[in-house]
Amino acid sequence: EDQVTQSPEALRLQEGESSSLNCSYTVSGLRGLFWYRQDPGKGPEFLFTLYSAGEEKEKERLKATLTKKESFLHITAPKPEDSATYLCAVQRETSGSRLTFGEGTQLTVNP
Amino acid sequence: GAVVSQHPSRVICKSGTSVKIECRSLDFQATTMFWYRQFPKQSLMLMATSNEGSKATYEQGVEKDKFLINHASLTLSTLTVTSAHPEDSSFYICSARATGRRGSSPLHFGNGTRLTVT
Numbered sequence: 001e002d003q004v005t006q007s008p009e010a011l012r013l014q015e016g017e018s019s020s021l022n023c024s025y026t027v028s029g030l031r032g033l034f035w036y037r038q039d040p041g042k043g044p045e046f047l048f049t050l051y052s053a054g055e056e057k058e059k060e061r062l063k064a065t066l067t068k069k070e071s072f073l074h075i076t077a078p079k080p081e082d083s084a085t086y087l088c089a090v091q092r093e094t095s096g097s098r099l100t101f102g103e104g105t106q107l108t109v110n111p
Numbered sequence: 112g113a114v115v116s117q118h119p120s121r122v123i124c125k126s127g128t129s130v131k132i133e134c135r136s137l138d139f140q141a142t143t144m145f146w147y148r149q150f151p152k153q154s155l156m157l158m159a160t161s162n163e164g165s166k167a168t169y170e171q172g173v174e175k176d177k178f179l180i181n182h183a184s185l186t187l188s189t190l191t192v193t194s195a196h197p198e199d200s201s202f203y204i205c206s207a208r209a210t211g212r213r214g215s216s217p218l219h220f221g222n223g224t225r226l227t228v229t
Contacts, residue, residue, distance in 0.1 A: 034217055041223070042222050046219060097143060
């Protein structure tokens with residue numbers, strides 16, 4: 001069974017204080033690992049897809065990296081508008097488009 | 112591009128009534144759509160896979176007679192919660208991937224429907 005564990009559950013940062021979120025996964029035959037951002041009362045918003053160990057992707061203050069066991073979402077000099085829940089999900093090669101989600105990390109960036 | 116519209120965003124209904132939630136892909140066609148359920152401070156749990164022109168595939172433990180799914184066109188899937196009870200109160204979210212895109216293309220999500228059953 002696929003498993004996705006995210007840590008920490010919640011993270012409070014001061015504006016400008018860089019940090020990383022972790023996503024550990026166990027999946028038989030990874031097709032892709034996805035990062036989403038979810039604001040309260042909204043659906044998840046797609047951020048990144050990573051396909052293989054060693055891959056990195058960046059978007060503004062966010063950078064996602066992938067190893068064979070985990071993925072990190074690095075946030076550099078965060079701003080209050082980066083406050084959200086960040087979700088990690090994995091897709092198995094044999095599962096079609098189905099995603100298995102982690103519990104998420106709730107990020108709060110204080111001004 | 113890749114916008115998924117979900118309606119209504121909020122609905123309150125009385126116990127025993129039925130509620131229909133619509134999920135539309137606005138600028139692409141979606142052979143397959145997915146319905147998720149999310150409880151407060153928990154992750155998304157897949158309920159069912161909606162296939163255009165055929166029966167939906169339900170996850171283990173999800174009652175297909177309670178959560179009716181219809182995918183009548185390549186741009187519309189509906190979820191009907193029948194005979195709703197307070198324990199059905201939750202946040203329901205649909206997602207879709209553009210038809211023809213490779214399997215690892217990201218799913219795009221609607222903005223969810225907050226269902227409250229009184």
